[in-house]
Amino acid sequence: MTLTELRYIVAVARERHFGRAAQGCFVSQPTLSIAIKKLEDELGVTLFERGGQEVSVTEIGERVVEQAQRVLEEADTIKRLAGEHQNELVGPLKLGVIFTIGPYLLPRLIPALRQLAPDMPLIIEENYTARLAEMLKRGEVDAVIVADPFDEPGTIAWPLYDEPFVVATPKGHPWEKLERVETAQLSQQSVLLLTQGNCFRDQVLQACSDLASRQNHGHGLAGMLQGSSLNTIRHMVASGIGITVMPATSVSPADEPLLSIRPFKAPVPERRVLLVTRKQFFRRKAIETLQQAIFHSGLPEVSMLTDLPAPLTL
Numbered sequence: 001m002t003l004t005e006l007r008y009i010v011a012v013a014r015e016r017h018f019g020r021a022a023q024g025c026f027v028s029q030p031t032l033s034i035a036i037k038k039l040e041d042e043l044g045v046t047l048f049e050r051g052g053q054e055v056s057v058t059e060i061g062e063r064v065v066e067q068a069q070r071v072l073e074e075a076d077t078i079k080r081l082a083g084e085h086q087n088e089l090v091g092p093l094k095l096g097v098i099f100t101i102g103p104y105l106l107p108r109l110i111p112a113l114r115q116l117a118p119d120m121p122l123i124i125e126e127n128y129t130a131r132l133a134e135m136l137k138r139g140e141v142d143a144v145i146v147a148d149p150f151d152e153p154g155t156i157a158w159p160l161y162d163e164p165f166v167v168a169t170p171k172g173h174p175w176e177k178l179e180r181v182e183t184a185q186l187s188q189q190s191v192l193l194l195t196q197g198n199c200f201r202d203q204v205l206q207a208c209s210d211l212a213s214r215q216n217h218g219h220g221l222a223g224m225l226q227g228s229s230l231n232t233i234r235h236m237v238a239s240g241i242g243i244t245v246m247p248a249t250s251v252s253p254a255d256e257p258l259l260s261i262r263p264f265k266a267p268v269p270e271r272r273v274l275l276v277t278r279k280q281f282f283r284r285k286a287i288e289t290l291q292q293a294i295f296h297s298g299l300p301e302v303s304m305l306t307d308l309p310a311p312l313t314l
Helices: 002-016 018-025 028-043 058-080 102-116 129-138 184-188 201-209 209-216 231-238 284-295
Strands: 093-098 122-127 143-148 154-171 191-194 245-246 259-264 268-279
Touching: 002 028, 002 209, 018 028, 028 122, 028 231, 058 129, 058 154, 093 102, 093 231, 093 284, 102 209, 122 129, 129 143, 129 209, 129 284, 143 184, 143 201, 143 284, 154 201, 154 284, 191 201, 191 231, 201 231, 231 259, 268 284
Parallel strands: 093 122, 093 143, 191 245
Antiparallel strands: 143 268, 154 245, 154 259, 154 268
């Protein structure tokens, strides 16, 4: 068993295709296939089911690939330790961010990070929480910024900030006269939500129980109208078809001609944002610097959790 063979099986598990995995490993497909067959023979198990256009990973294959990923990370750690003057803040950091955070945090985070670590550029992946969790587990990203709850085993999470929710209505809506909105009032309106699979949709429904009940019964426009992004929903609301709930950081001066923004009455619904990495990830200084950059990013409308330095082990 060699590290090269372990890299091959991790690549096939990631790509679900021998040809693409071979290209990613810069070898020919026969070379990769022979090496994997040799490893399967040595272990006495079948790691992949071949057939059709896509390769599937067997049950035992999933466990072997997961362990192989750990071994490769530990091998990388040994290489880093061997270089006495290795700087963890030199070289790209692969960062995953969910769709409802990335567009609003990154423009402020990147300038702050360049001040603290100018030689550590970000390779950014925006995606859903479930997909980012899988990418983190497979080592395709080094860290992710997601909303709580996040309970992926084998990870460490640092709380970053608490972000309140706000209500967005079209201009001229009767709620413009309200100083604050009660969550129970949402059930009286047509509320536009993100499509299923987006964690912010689930957080809104969890915070507004009456609205969740209405959604479950499919009542009104809210049961039919959804948007694929906050930006899409923002424009639908501006057109007058309903109202929506948005994270506070997504509100910008550009909304002023289109929308009216109202805060919630206490208790204000909010979400906690986390920075998560694998327990085995060796560039801890890079993660700490990323955390510091977020704290110094000047992100508006949030409560930074600089008093909670201890990570949460998941």
